[in-house]
Amino acid sequence: MYNARAYSAASATSPLASTTVARRDPTEHDVQIEILFCGICHSDLHQVRSEWSGIRTVYPCVPGHEIVGRVTGVGPAVTKFKPGDIAAVGCMVDSDGTCPECRAGLEQFCPNMVLTYNSPDKHLGGVTYGGYSDSVVVDERFVLRVPSNLNLAGAAPLLCAGITTYSPVRRWGVTKGRKVGVVGLGGLGHMGVKFAHALGAHVVVFTHSLNKKEDAFRFGADEVVVSRNADEMKKHTGSFDFILDTVSAEHDINAYIQLLRRDGNITLVGAPGKPLAVSAFGLLLGRRNLSGSLIGGIPETQEMLDFCGAHHIIADVEIIPIQKVNEAYERLLKSDVKYRFSIDMASLKSE
Amino acid sequence: MYNARAYSAASATSPLASTTVARRDPTEHDVQIEILFCGICHSDLHQVRSEWSGIRTVYPCVPGHEIVGRVTGVGPAVTKFKPGDIAAVGCMVDSDGTCPECRAGLEQFCPNMVLTYNSPDKHLGGVTYGGYSDSVVVDERFVLRVPSNLNLAGAAPLLCAGITTYSPVRRWGVTKGRKVGVVGLGGLGHMGVKFAHALGAHVVVFTHSLNKKEDAFRFGADEVVVSRNADEMKKHTGSFDFILDTVSAEHDINAYIQLLRRDGNITLVGAPGKPLAVSAFGLLLGRRNLSGSLIGGIPETQEMLDFCGAHHIIADVEIIPIQKVNEAYERLLKSDVKYRFSIDMASLKSE
Numbered sequence: 003m004y005n006a007r008a009y010s011a012a013s014a015t016s017p018l019a020s021t022t023v024a025r026r027d028p029t030e031h032d033v034q035i036e037i038l039f040c041g042i043c044h045s046d047l048h049q050v051r052s053e054w055s056g057i058r059t060v061y062p063c064v065p066g067h068e069i070v071g072r073v074t075g076v077g078p079a080v081t082k083f084k085p086g087d088i089a090a091v092g093c094m095v096d097s098d099g100t101c102p103e104c105r106a107g108l109e110q111f112c113p114n115m116v117l118t119y120n121s122p123d124k125h126l127g128g129v130t131y132g133g134y135s136d137s138v139v140v141d142e143r144f145v146l147r148v149p150s151n152l153n154l155a156g157a158a159p160l161l162c163a164g165i166t167t168y169s170p171v172r173r174w175g176v177t178k179g180r181k182v183g184v185v186g187l188g189g190l191g192h193m194g195v196k197f198a199h200a201l202g203a204h205v206v207v208f209t210h211s212l213n214k215k216e217d218a219f220r221f222g223a224d225e226v227v228v229s230r231n232a233d234e235m236k237k238h239t240g241s242f243d244f245i246l247d248t249v250s251a252e253h254d255i256n257a258y259i260q261l262l263r264r265d266g267n268i269t270l271v272g273a274p275g276k277p278l279a280v281s282a283f284g285l286l287l288g289r290r291n292l293s294g295s296l297i298g299g300i301p302e303t304q305e306m307l308d309f310c311g312a313h314h315i316i317a318d319v320e321i322i323p324i325q326k327v328n329e330a331y332e333r334l335l336k337s338d339v340k341y342r343f344s345i346d347m348a349s350l351k352s353e
Numbered sequence: 354m355y356n357a358r359a360y361s362a363a364s365a366t367s368p369l370a371s372t373t374v375a376r377r378d379p380t381e382h383d384v385q386i387e388i389l390f391c392g393i394c395h396s397d398l399h400q401v402r403s404e405w406s407g408i409r410t411v412y413p414c415v416p417g418h419e420i421v422g423r424v425t426g427v428g429p430a431v432t433k434f435k436p437g438d439i440a441a442v443g444c445m446v447d448s449d450g451t452c453p454e455c456r457a458g459l460e461q462f463c464p465n466m467v468l469t470y471n472s473p474d475k476h477l478g479g480v481t482y483g484g485y486s487d488s489v490v491v492d493e494r495f496v497l498r499v500p501s502n503l504n505l506a507g508a509a510p511l512l513c514a515g516i517t518t519y520s521p522v523r524r525w526g527v528t529k530g531r532k533v534g535v536v537g538l539g540g541l542g543h544m545g546v547k548f549a550h551a552l553g554a555h556v557v558v559f560t561h562s563l564n565k566k567e568d569a570f571r572f573g574a575d576e577v578v579v580s581r582n583a584d585e586m587k588k589h590t591g592s593f594d595f596i597l598d599t600v601s602a603e604h605d606i607n608a609y610i611q612l613l614r615r616d617g618n619i620t621l622v623g624a625p626g627k628p629l630a631v632s633a634f635g636l637l638l639g640r641r642n643l644s645g646s647l648i649g650g651i652p653e654t655q656e657m658l659d660f661c662g663a664h665h666i667i668a669d670v671e672i673i674p675i676q677k678v679n680e681a682y683e684r685l686l687k688s689d690v691k692y693r694f695s696i697d698m699a700s701l702k703s704e
Contacts, residue, residue, distance in 0.1 A: 103615065111615050111639065256628070264454065264462050267642075270633050277607070279628035282621050285645025288462065291618075292643045294636025 003027060003126070007350050008135035009324050010062035014052040017328040020353040023064055023131045025139050033083050033145045034075035035091065040133035041068030041159035041317070042343040044189070044250070047331050049120055060120055066133030067093040067118040068161040070154045071347075080142045088154065090146040090307065091138060092161035093118055093297050095130060099143070107301040109144075134324065136350045146304050149311025156316030159189060159342040160307060162297065163317060167194035167246060168306040169298035170269040171201065174244045178202030183238075183245035185229070185258060187214045187221075190248035190271055192341040193317060195221040198246070200313040206238065208258070217318075217340065235261065240288065248272050259284040259292065267291040317342045323349030354378060354477070358701050359486035360675050361413035365403040368679040371704040374415055374482045376490050384434045384496045385426035386442065391484035392419030392510035392668070393694040395540070395601070398682050400471055411471055417484030418444040418469040419512040421505045422698075431493045439505065441497040441658065442489060443512035444469055444648050446481060450494070458652040460495075485675065487701045497655050500662025507667030510540060510693040511658060513648065514668060518545035518597060519657040520649035521620040522552065525595045529553030534589075534596035536580070536609060538565045538572075541599035541622055543669060543692040546572040549597070551664040557589065559609070568669075568691065586612070591639065599623050610635040610643065618642040668693045674700030 005022040012019070028034045046065035048054050069091040073083045083089055096116035097109040104112050116122070119132030131138075148157055167190050176182050182203040184194040191207070198205045199222025206225040207218040218226045227234050238261045245258050250272030258268055259281070266288065270278075280292065298306065310316065318341045322330055330343045356373040363370070379385045397416035399405050420442040424434045434440055447467035448455050454462040467473070470483030482489075499508055518541050527533050533554040535545040542558070549556045550573025557576040558569040569577045578585050589612045596609050601623030607630070609619055617639065621629075631643065649657065661667065669692045673681055681694045 108615065264459065270636055273633040273637055277630035277632045280631045280643070281628045282624040282645060285621055285643065286624055286647045287645070289646055290644065292631070292636065293641065294633060294638070295640055296637045 006135050006137040007353060008064045008131060009327055010064045010131075010134075011050045012062055014050070014059065018050065018134065021062060023062075023135065024126055025137055026125045028075050028077045028139055029125070030077040030079040031141050031143070032077045032139050033073055033080055033089060033142045034137065034139045035069070035071040035089055035145070036074045037069055037071040037133055037136055037138060037347045039070050039155045039158040039347060040066040040345045041162065041319070042327070042330055042334065042345065043068060043162045044334060045162070047334055060129045063120055064131035064134055065119050066135070067091070068158045068163070069118070069133035069138065070148055070158045070161070071138075074137070076142070082142050082147070083145060088148045088150070090148050090157070090161050091118060091133065091140050091144060092146065092165060092303055094300070095140045095144045096124070106299070108299040110297050110299055134327065134345065136347055144300060146300070146307055148307060151311055151314065153316050155321050155344040155346065156319050157310070158344050159193070159317035159319060160310055161303070163189045163193045163342060164310065165298040165303045165306050166190055166271050166295070167248070168197050168309070169302055170246060170271060170293070170295035171197045172302070173295065174267050174269060176201050176203045176244055180204070180243040181206065181241055183208055183242050183258065183261065185245060185247040186249040186272070187218055187341070188248060188337060189317070189339070189342040192217070192221050194246045194248060195223055196315050199223070200309070200315060206242070229257070242266050244269070246271065250274055252276055255292070256281045256284050259290055262288060262290045264288045265290070267293055269293045269295050271295050317344075319344035321346050325349060357486050357488040358704060359415045359482060360678055361415045361482075361485070362401045364412055365401070365410065369401065369485065372413060374413070374486065375477055376488055377476045379426050379428045379490055380476070381428040381430040382492050382494070383428045383490050384424055384431055384440060384493045385490045386420070386422040386440055386488065386496070387425045388420055388422040388484055388487055388489060388698045390421050390506045390509040390698060391417040391696045392513065392670070393678070393681055393685065393696065394419060394513045395685060396513070398685055411480045414471055415482035415485055416470050417486070418442070419509045419514070420469070420484035420489065421499055421509045421512070422489075425488070427493070433493050433498070434496060439499045439501070441499050441508065441512050442469060442484065442491050442495060443497065443516060443654055445651070446491045446495045447475070457650070459650040461648045461650055485678065485696065487698055495651060497651070497658055499658060502662055502665065504667050506672050506695040506697065507670050508661070509695050510544070510668035510670060511661055512654070514540045514544045514693060515661065516649040516654045516657050517541055517622050517646070518599070519548050519660070520653055521597060521622060521644070521646035522548045523653070524646065525618050525620060527552050527554045527595055531555070531594040532557065532592055534559060534593050534609065534612065536596060536598040537600040537623070538569055538692070539599060539688060540668070540690070540693040543568070543572050545597045545599060546574055547666050549573070551660070551666060557593070580608070593617055595620070597622065601625055603627055606643070607632045607635050610641055613639060613641045615639045616641070618644055620644045620646050622646050668695075670695035672697050676700060
């Protein structure tokens with residue numbers, strides 16, 4: 003056991019502050035990683051502030067599940083990694099490995115899955131601590147390889163924002179010849195646009211206002227539609243094969259369901275706090291589908307990272323020192339980030 | 354042109370009453386049918402009483418789209434039918450035949466589809482008149498063959514209640530080894546149970562009360578769950594491959610979404626007037642799907658009828674004379690029918 007530097011929250015109303023947390027020494031199958039960058043996901047903020055009903059936050063809470071770093075040690079049974087390798091960890095650090103979900107490579111649905119932070123830690127007791135830290139120890143099954151051509155600050159958000167959008171985009175057959183919508187151009191949405199574009203689809207971005215229009219085109223959008231403009235929306239009625247809805251604020255999903263063609267699918271990856279009001283007629287007429295998607299399994303996460311390597315895809319990030327994390331949270335609440343914060347963990351050394 | 358006897362409503366508040374309506378003489382591709390039985394669908398009542406926002410009812414209105422009868426005449430180009438054949442007509446009587454939906458055999462999504470009643474009639478002007486009548490003339494493309502072993506009174510409801518439930522049950526892969534739920538045991542639900550059972554699935558019926566329990570087992574249910582009983586519902590969490598939701602009254606769909614396993618689908622065939630409150634978390638966790646389905650195309654309707662012939666499936670009907678149609682509507686509002694009314698059109702001769 004050793005102490006790692008970290009930033010933690012002491013309560014739902016405390017700012018994040020410098021601390022140390024215990025990490026286990028690598029066991030047989032473990033990989034020890036010096037964290038270089040960690041993305042800030044909106045989930046971090048929700049969890050730290052205990053805003054999710056039904057999921058109790060245990061304090062101190064060290065958030066962070068978009069982790070990239072350098073391997074500093076491996077257990078004797080580790081085969082995939084050696085010290086010096088660049089490695090990544092996402093939202094999960096363990097699962098039972100034996101249930102049907104695990105066997106299907108869909109560890110995110112394993113009933114015994116362990117989240118990267120705020121999940122019971124079977125090694126040290128207490129809960130798991132996330133990536134706002136200089137070091138982490140993770141079972142190699144949950145450690146990913148990062149293609150060498152990717153910028154590491156921009157690669158960190160791939161571990162959540164990336165896989166969360168990549169998985170449904172692949173699942174619903176986004177490819178050349180398909181018309182694909184992306185609702186919302188934030189941390190998730192901008193990744194969705196990049197993936198759908200890289201896969202050859204015709205990509206339409208729906209946004210509240212036009213101030214992100216140029217960025218949308220830069221990410222690969224073919225069209226940008228202002229969602230408030232009913233006439234502009236109407237032109238697209240019944241024309242989309244797939245829509246990725248990344249908005250977690252309340253919004254009228256029926257306006258997007260109408261835009262799907264027959265058998266089209268709209269998948270939610272954001273989770274609005276209040277139930278969505280869904281008109282049954284919108285689903286009946288056109289035999290349309292509304293789905294949800296939750297990150298992705300480990301095999302698909304590796305596939306996504308390899309895809310990003312092949313297509314030179316990273317997130318657009320604003321790199322911040324850990325000392326600015328509380329300020330970053332406030333800006334996140336105002337959607338004032340293009341398009342993900344990535345914490346440079348070197349800044350933690352000066353604490 | 355000739356006069357057919359019929360029952361029509363003169364306004365949204367008028368009872369249905371005896372009348373005559375003009376029918377065209379069979380043109381080249383038309384089949385003339387003496388109607389023997391016509392099922393009563395809840396849609397008939399909604400349309401007659403002008404209860405659907407966005408769909409204006411034109412009066413006089415002759416409802417009825419669950420039609421079986423005997424061919425009395427055919428146009429010179431008709432190849433599929435000859436006088437004396439037993440034939441059926443469902444919710445549609447025409448479509449453009451050239452659009453992608455028609456070419457896919459999904460005429461129900463054709464932008465130029467003509468409903469069996471209350472749709473513009475391109476032959477005679479005005480609107481189409483439905484099956485509460487002693488005769489109808491329909492393009493042979495929209496006339497179905499009825500297997501000779503089926504009781505005709507019980508076969509009539511197959512044309513709407515049957516295909517509406519058969520189509521999603523087939524589309525979502527209901528078969529042996531799958532666990533399938535049917536929510537609501539009315540005209541649609543009881544057909545859903547029969548189809549899912551005939552396809553070999555393990556069928557669970559969800560109902561408000563237990564007074565239909567014996568019927569549910571008779572239709573092929575393996576289990577009956579009282580949906581008010583939270584404990585009983587909870588036992589089925591995460592276990593269903595597919596759920597057919599036939600309830601058009603307001604209800605908590607999240608309680609059923611929770612029962613789906615990973616990648617499970619719940620399909621709506623009833624259309625609640627108010628939007629459904631759908632929790633995004635229920636869809637995200639388990640990557641579940643909520644869909645709609647709308648009747649079925651002509652090829653699938655014929656497939657369904659042939660399936661019913663092979664499996665000896667008909668609707669459970671209460672046969673009434675047309676003179677009792679207004680009373681039947683009142684009973685329909687109280688769900689006081691087991692499980693579909695079928696009008697014996699011979700009764701119209703005595704008007």
